[in-house]
Amino acid sequence: QPGGDRAALYRPFPLPQGGGAAGPFAAWPAPPGAAEALPRPIAGIGRPASPQEIAGWDIDVRGDGEGLPPGRGTVKDGEELFVQQCAACHGDFGEGLERWPALIGGRGSLNTDQPRRTIGSYWPYAPPVFDYIRRAMPYATPMTLSNEEVYALTAYVLHLNELLPEDAELDAEKLKAIRMPNREGFVLEARPDTPDEACMSGCRQGRPVTVTMDSRQFVQPGSDSGFSEPQ
């Protein structure tokens, strides 16, 4: 690993065989010595979780689509649901109202000085869009939509991002097949990435101190930046 032992402190996981080349969805190896690291189990503490109990809570959908439930939904149905349940915050076209997050835009912006991170510009994989809408949206009443409805909403949001045609219907297989624009946009943790320098004297070598930025152009020193009462 680059950076040697110290880098392992920042990346405490063995990489998949072949590293990045193995693709994002290869299995990652178990850390060495995992089994031996466990203490002895203690009898009588903890109750079996039944398959049915697990099923109700095991709602996660992985980046590779593992966990996607059966069901399907169309962009068209999604549009209707979106207008009813989502547009108040995200805007009719996912453009984002006030400071509620935008669900579209920003493509090509990531290496500019105004990067905008959205589903279309930043999310690397599509199935987590389903996962996130199901677990967390609509914001004030999450976990109230059916899987069909979540498929439809996911379809509509992906359509808004020009990743699905207007007449598309989405199911698990189709969702897994979608290739997101920023799929290759992620690299592994790369720290430590700054030198370990600790000069003790004459460190400025005679250069006078120049203020490059003064917070007073925004706020007075003190506690002006924030409030302890809702604003």
Next chain:
Amino acid sequence: QPGGDRAALYRPFPLPQGGGAAGPFAAWPAPPGAAEALPRPIAGIGRPASPQEIAGWDIDVRGDGEGLPPGRGTVKDGEELFVQQCAACHGDFGEGLERWPALIGGRGSLNTDQPRRTIGSYWPYAPPVFDYIRRAMPYATPMTLSNEEVYALTAYVLHLNELLPEDAELDAEKLKAIRMPNREGFVLEARPDTPDEACMSGCRQGRPVTVTMDSRQFVQPGSDSGFSEPQ
């Protein structure tokens, strides 16, 4: 010192020259190295305390009577004040009402299995009676009596304890001269006074465990002993 270095942990003070024989009111020597233990003073923090400011707060009276103010008071005046301001709790004769403390009694009880600690039976020196009444009594309105009144009350309380005649008048010199019955009743800290034993096995040498006292004769296990609401 008995117990060696370890005893010094429990009595971190050099004793007066001649130890106990020097009498209770001898000066105690300064600990070695006191001056050197101080860091350097920091300029500009702290304001001089003027003699007048000190005088208002420097109310302590030492065991030897140092700090007693000018003034005087009679047993007779004390009795009147006591009935008005103290008897509601301590009883007309200092016998103590309900569980308010008694100010008399208990003489000769200290080495019995029902010791009673009072001014007459336990307090070693008389001037702290003045000190305590002045700083802390009457219980709900302390620091409201004049020095004359405190002398009178002290006189009355000492009279109740048969340490002053009915017609006595008390002032600083007379208070210092009173010899309290338990004056010799105190010895220095004597720990460590138990052995350092830590047997690890077979420690009961076959003796079965006998319960000598079971709290259930008073209370049920749990939180029965106390309350989180005033009773």
Next chain:
Amino acid sequence: GTLAAGAASAAEGNPANLPPNTPEWAKSLGPGVIEEAYGTRSRHETAVRRYVPWLTQDRQSSVSFTPLAEMHGIITPSGLHFERHHGGVPDVVPADWRLMIHGLVERPLQFTLEDLKRLPSVSRIHFIECPANGGMEWRGAQMSGVQFTHGMLSCSEWTGVPLKALLAQTGLRPNASWLLAEGGDASLMTRSIPLAKALDDVILAYGQNGEAVRPQQGYPVRLVVPGWEGNVWIKWLRRIELGDRPWYHREETRHYTDLMPDGRARKFTFVNEVNSVITAPCPEKPLRGKPGFVEITGLAWSGVGRITRVDVSVDGGDSWRSAQLQEPVLGKALTRFRIPWEWQEGQRAFLQSRAMDETGRVQPTMATLRKARGVESIYHKNAIHTWLVEPDGTVVNVQIDA
């Protein structure tokens, strides 16, 4: 399997919130940030300080106890720190607070709170214990739980100014050997403290667990006298007078002296000696319905230094095993110990813990302590404590023959 499991859960909670169902709090937003700009605990938590009405006539000169059985780790939440007052809790206005230092000094001075906070500061984690802790047990077991047998005990991170930094400001006369510390409450509480201790590790604390010292613990400034009995940790401190001998005030003669069987009393018994207690199981945390694995846990402490070992017995002191000490083990601080055990329904057991400190002091048995001091010394009871585990898992405060 599934149906049976469902029935079992129903007995313990609301099935609507249990798997496979989505709990109600996952389906609606809760309150947002700064709903509490200064936060409080969950409404479901009920641990409280308690007092014992028969101990004192009123609640102003009284004591309340820390619920040790509910504590985790070594830090005592400030809201549950035991209380001991002699005239109630004064409402000291910080702008009106002054500390006066005078007597055998070179420069009598007074300090504002602001002054104090400008001086060099230190932070230390230390226990504070009332020397009367467990005093009710000298004659025999009579309290219903660890809150009352050992609950005049707490441990906090204290921040403030070393007393020696203040004495540096005033200077010391060469003959100064003791000082009088005086509180500002209705009892104007006073105690004499030997100068050697003052120059060692005494702190004037304005911080407790990261925030201001709580009113019940001496706001705005209290003394921290590490390892020494709580009464000398003068609260609501207002004055320090340097002298050349002790004052023999009421609280160091009438109280806080230890009466021996011969009728003489020991004075200046400052140190809280090596001590420990099991906080679970205990009468408040019985084993009823929980056979099998038990983690025995408790607290150990010593007024002269670090805890080096805690042994635990489940057979009334016949055999002992050394417990694990939770790092960091700090001097004059609570030390949490833990040791695994197996308990089976129907099994009687006598649980005890025995602490040792870095000076080699070992906690005595109750019998040994009584032999040395009788039963009337009130203070400084540091005997090995016994919990009886009944066959049904009830835990009882008892004393045994040793």
Next chain:
Amino acid sequence: GTLAAGAASAAEGNPANLPPNTPEWAKSLGPGVIEEAYGTRSRHETAVRRYVPWLTQDRQSSVSFTPLAEMHGIITPSGLHFERHHGGVPDVVPADWRLMIHGLVERPLQFTLEDLKRLPSVSRIHFIECPANGGMEWRGAQMSGVQFTHGMLSCSEWTGVPLKALLAQTGLRPNASWLLAEGGDASLMTRSIPLAKALDDVILAYGQNGEAVRPQQGYPVRLVVPGWEGNVWIKWLRRIELGDRPWYHREETRHYTDLMPDGRARKFTFVNEVNSVITAPCPEKPLRGKPGFVEITGLAWSGVGRITRVDVSVDGGDSWRSAQLQEPVLGKALTRFRIPWEWQEGQRAFLQSRAMDETGRVQPTMATLRKARGVESIYHKNAIHTWLVEPDGTVVNVQIDA
């Protein structure tokens, strides 16, 4: 002399309570014990968490900041612990709380809170920091004080069960390499955690500073992931699934990844690197009217181990002196540092602190950090911070050329 002194005091407080007078609270009884069975702070104390309205649309998915300038020592009072929620604070009923562990395990299990408390426990003092702490400063100085530049930072004593003790209960399939931790709040927050960390020092905490974890910090149970970014310390924990690869969920792709200037983002950047900040003087604690001695104090921390050194500069990094570190210095915990200084009215100064940890990592300058990562990575800003002291003692958040 006396009269003048009296006049000076009057300016600062109520003369009726100042020497030579007896303050009113020494002349009447205050409230007694258990006036507050669960205590609160003095009514004179005003430190509060604060939020920044323009940062978020609402207060449910938002953040509030610890008032670091008001803190003493290293323990954060739980009432002032910063908050970061994504769907508000759920009111989890403890009897209805369940933890489910499943996936690549031998025995899928669920646990009640009671179950958890029966298992072997540990206590550890650790900091928690939101990786977005200071994120507003990547482009330049824009916040008015240390509460906002560094206040997504706290340190508590956490008590709970090592995650590996729970994984021992369920067993592990040989191919398990990552786990998903899921919260029970309205956002059902999820994060993937590598198994190596889970088996190292991760705790399921039910205790915070001696009492139950506060609702805002995850009551009844949260993950403690020492040294790692706060977002993975899943609160209101309800589920752990073992898997053989990470999940790439929204909070580990869309958020909590670090965008570099080339448009690519770093993923799985878990560690909060070595960092420090001066908490006094600071904009909230200016030097106005206090010339002379100043104790510079602050906090240092590192997500990979102990702090070994903190240097302080008052001249914008030209010369440095090493500060004193308050013992105990604990791994992945806040470390308080202090160093004396003299400041005179009219003097301009640039205060900086620079921490080092036991792995040799040194805090970079803002310029160095920008050179490595640009200004758009939001997270993990650990640059040396600068406070400008103006000639009148005002303290300003600035950035300088280095």
